[in-house]
Amino acid sequence: xxxxxxxxxxxxxxxxxxxxxxxxxxxxxxxxxxxxxxxxxxxxxxxxxxxxxxxxxxxxxxxxxxxxxxxxxxxxxxxxxxxxxxxxxxxxxxxxxxxxxxxxxxxxxxxxxxxxxxxxxxxxxxxxxxxxxxxxxxxxxxxxxxxxxxxxxxxxxxxxxxxxxxxxxxxxxxxxxxxxxxxxxxxxxxxxxxxxxxxxxxxxxxxxxxxxxxxxxxxxxxxxxxxxxxxxxxxxxxxxxxxxxxxxxxx
Numbered sequence: 001x002x003x004x005x006x007x008x009x010x011x012x013x014x015x016x017x018x019x020x021x022x023x024x025x026x027x028x029x030x031x032x033x034x035x036x037x038x039x040x041x042x043x044x045x046x047x048x049x050x051x052x053x054x055x056x057x058x059x060x061x062x063x064x065x066x067x068x069x070x071x072x073x074x075x076x077x078x079x080x081x082x083x084x085x086x087x088x089x090x091x092x093x094x095x096x097x098x099x100x101x102x103x104x105x106x107x108x109x110x111x112x113x114x115x116x117x118x119x120x121x122x123x124x125x126x127x128x129x130x131x132x133x134x135x136x137x138x139x140x141x142x143x144x145x146x147x148x149x150x151x152x153x154x155x156x157x158x159x160x161x162x163x164x165x166x167x168x169x170x171x172x173x174x175x176x177x178x179x180x181x182x183x184x185x186x187x188x189x190x191x192x193x194x195x196x197x198x199x200x201x202x203x204x205x206x207x208x209x210x211x212x213x214x215x216x217x218x219x220x221x222x223x224x225x226x227x228x229x230x231x232x233x234x235x236x237x238x239x240x241x242x243x244x245x246x247x248x249x250x251x
């Protein structure tokens with residue numbers, strides 16, 4: 001299995017306070033990796049290291065090696081805008097731009113300098129189809145994206161990420177604000193998307209991690225306690241802390 005992204009000896013500090021305590025992890029191409037653990041354990045903080053979203057927070061120091069297909073993403077030569085196209089992000093709360101559905105998806109394409117309307121039309125449709133929301137919005141592409149339901153908005157946000165053809169999609173609890181039906185639709189979408197993309201998802205939902213992920217990493221208090229194949233980690237965890245967490249003994 002090829003690893004598309006690797007992180008080695010990861011340390012992160014807020015001022016002098018160390019929040020991530022030095023660990024290594026790799027992400028297999030065309031797989032879904034779930035990051036699990038109790039609130040405040042560092043999983044979202046770590047996720048934001050992977051497309052340099054923590055650069056936007058004052059007083060954060062990150063050390064270690066982060067590579068996307070062998071390229072150092074913290075190198076001074078790295079174009080951060082380009083990185084965030086290759087490593088897209090979907091957040092916990094759906095955050096479509098206050099624009100039409102069409103303009104939400106076309107936004108990144110226009111930033112890339114694509115002007116051909118036919119090309120944009122095609123990519124908008126393809127992206128909305130891949131995000132499993134085309135049938136619900138195709139007759140209302142000019143309608144404000146904020147006028148749709150939460151689950152539809154979240155799939156529009158996924159389509160917006162897909163339009164710029166990322167290699168990796170980061171997701172920070174993308175279904176926690178949604179109803180069970182929307183949740184199921186997005187899970188089905190993610191399983192379909194991994195044929196073409198690598199997905200790294202932070203989730204509090206153990207059932208979700210066991211249903212959709214190929215690999216799971218368990219975080220606790222800024223440490224990576226254990227990672228491996230989801231089935232093995234859930235059925236025969238190597239670490240007692242993992243076993244305790246999965247069986248509801250804390251967290």
